[in-house]
Amino acid sequence: MELNTGIPSGPIQQRWDKHRADLKLVNPANKRKFTVIVVGTGLAGASSAATLAELGYNVHAFTYHDSARRAHSIAAQGGINAAKNYQNDGDSVWRLFYDTVKGGDFRARESNVYRLAQVSVNIIDQCVAQGVPFAREYGGYLSNRSFGGAQVSRTFYAKGQTGQQLLLGAYQALMRQVGLGKVKLHNKQEMMDLIVVDGRARGIVTRDMVTGAVRSHMADAVILATGGYGNVFYLSTNAKACNVTATYRAHKRGALFANPCYTQIHPTCIPQSGDYQSKLTLMSESLRNDGRIWVPKNKGDQRSPDQIPESDRDYYLERKYPSFGNLSPRDIASRAAKEVCDEGRGVGPGGLGVYLDFSDSIRRLGEKAIADRYGNLFEMYERITGENPYKVPMRIYPAVHYTMGGLWVDYNLMSNVPGLFVLGEANFSDHGANRLGASALMQGLADGYFVIPYTIGGYFAQGGLAGVSSDSSEAQAAVKEAEQKISTLLSIGGKRSPTSFHRELGKIMWDKCGMARNEAGLKEALTRIPELREEFWQNLVVPGSGAELNQSLELGLRVADFLEFAELMCYDALQRNESCGGHFREEYQTEDGEAKRNDDDYCYVAAWEHTGVGKTPTLHKESLSFENVQLATRSYK
């Protein structure tokens, strides 16, 4: 299969402008004749649905939540990057581009990243105009802070609730269009399948989560903005409902899945407290600006932290990475935490934790200054752990947080299935093997506000879209298949709940395809996952019926897809015989334990084609060329 990226030619600085000039336009009077389905109402989904409706397209937006304001974008705490250079500290579009390519460990597509950096400045302006209450200085100007992995202050924030405020901005823009009748919002509808007619994405199948009704919706293009698949690990910082179903179903219908093994482990999460744990809670890594990370120097030091003198503490990030210290990128900080815990120097129950200590900053700046910056985060920590972080150092441990992989898309954010566009975390394109802090919000909104409104017009203007209806055989077959799957799940009548399978799968994935991977472990996972999947289809129990609000059924359907998707992740991790970004293969490391990339053999995007459940997927490679940023070993020392 030929992967046509559609990257424009010419100097990278001019590519997006040139491309926009080259894209054909849709006549304003004709836009309403095109129907667009947008699945997901997070940052990427809500921003694209609102903007496309403003342009005049006929938009149908779908969410499995009861309201379009609840997607997990809302939980992003720290901030959003933009190359505004308001701080006069040397930032520029080029530097944001450079940092993102380097931070992604040279596994992202240069042209996409450059465009992301370019439109980042428009995002801030747009959000301010919407009334997003970004933090301000006393003079009334926008405030910035530096954020994990950056040496300039380019991160805009709204207290510790930046994701919430950006999402509410997009949600409000969307609701305005709903009120104007230009967007039809479908709440509590979960996508079950993609409908492909004549090789093009022409609709989706949904299940109404209140009545259980399964039906098809047809359109001229389908946009998936359905987030990431971190919940394949069961325990992650994702919201409970986050799942892979929409993108995985599209994958089964022909869309290539790119780099599924690139998962980001966030270094600052609250450690697990017991077997009943349902999710992990992230503490914004902005905390690393003022908190110092340390563990005891000696194994098995059981003293309480205030009894451990400076001489017996190991501030290991400051020691190993003097120039970035506590602000080292996420993958590096996470792995370093795992290393010290593996050495037996971890703190807290089970030794799975490291200290994040604010006492120096409190001494230097005062408790009030720290409370101003992080008050709500400190409160949240205390609520969960019962410990006061102003007095006792926080305990943190890495947890799965973000997935860089996703459906393969070209420069227009269109998958290899014509008419299927993929935005935000659901696509693979901008973060390479590792995402920098405060870049997820940026990418979601860049895709939704400033990229898709142009590129989808180019697709429609090419013409060739025939009429399509729910009566088509493809639509009817897809609906039938979904109904069949639901009734099968309900009729197994076994002993184990969907959650118990999900937990077991998550454990396999965390142990074998988590923070560190190796060939033997991945091969073991590739035997155990199909076994677990087989048991699932024989021993699952889903109480209740399909024609009602049934949360066990919703979960069962999602877990069924995770059980197939997990295998794909392991195949991807296994073929990538190198360590890069969020993918660390134990066989490929330097003498001092740093990731060892292999640019000669693996400087490509791994795009997988589905060949059938339980069958080895086919690998297609999009080779990456770095014309503007020199391939180099990432060093944060």
Next chain:
Amino acid sequence: MNLRLHIWRQAGPNDTGMLKTYDVANVSEHMSFLEMLDVLNEDLIAKGEIPVAFDHDCREGICGTCGMVINGRPHGPVARTTACQLHMRTFKDGDEIYIEPWRAKAFPVLRDLVVDRGSFDRIIQTGGFVSVNTGNAQDGNAIPISKPDADRAMDAAACIGCGACVAACPNSSAMLFTAAKVGHLASLPQGQAERSSRAMNMVLQMDAEGFGSCTNHYECEAACPKGISAEFIAQMNRDFISTTFGGKA
């Protein structure tokens, strides 16, 4: 610890519903309240019973999806804490806990503890936004906003749309929810152009949805997990009244 739970069970919107009693054993104090319900549900599934439906998602206190009345208080006994962030160390061995859905005409029960809060969306739809299309914006720093104004806007904008204010109000009023959005945008220069029509339209929609009126009980403020101040209600009333008399807010 061992607990006795009395949980509202209602099979669907048209079912009458009733409280049912369940015993849960060996609850850890480190569990969240929802994790305790997860354990109950796993137990019910194992026994061949229908698990309790409840809304939840982020479990970090920010998405606003979860919501249940715990011992008569929306989100339970701890101030400024959503049900998902409530931890079992708040309770003690032998406690009896009553768990009910939000009760309000404008929030019909869909099943057990799950209610339909679509009315909130329809309120926002009538004016809870700045009418700016993508691409029209000037530079973000072209509109200086004093820190107190920006902070005040943020305090109001922190609303998570959970509906606890409605559940807490003896009149099932949505004044705090509506006022939070009106107050957020009224605190900012960007929100001034539509300030009057926004207050008017949102209040009218609130009434149309069947929410009650405000009689200054301030139960909403006490129940709000984000601590949104009832002062915003006063501000909305002022904007609404001045608009009603033909003036500008």
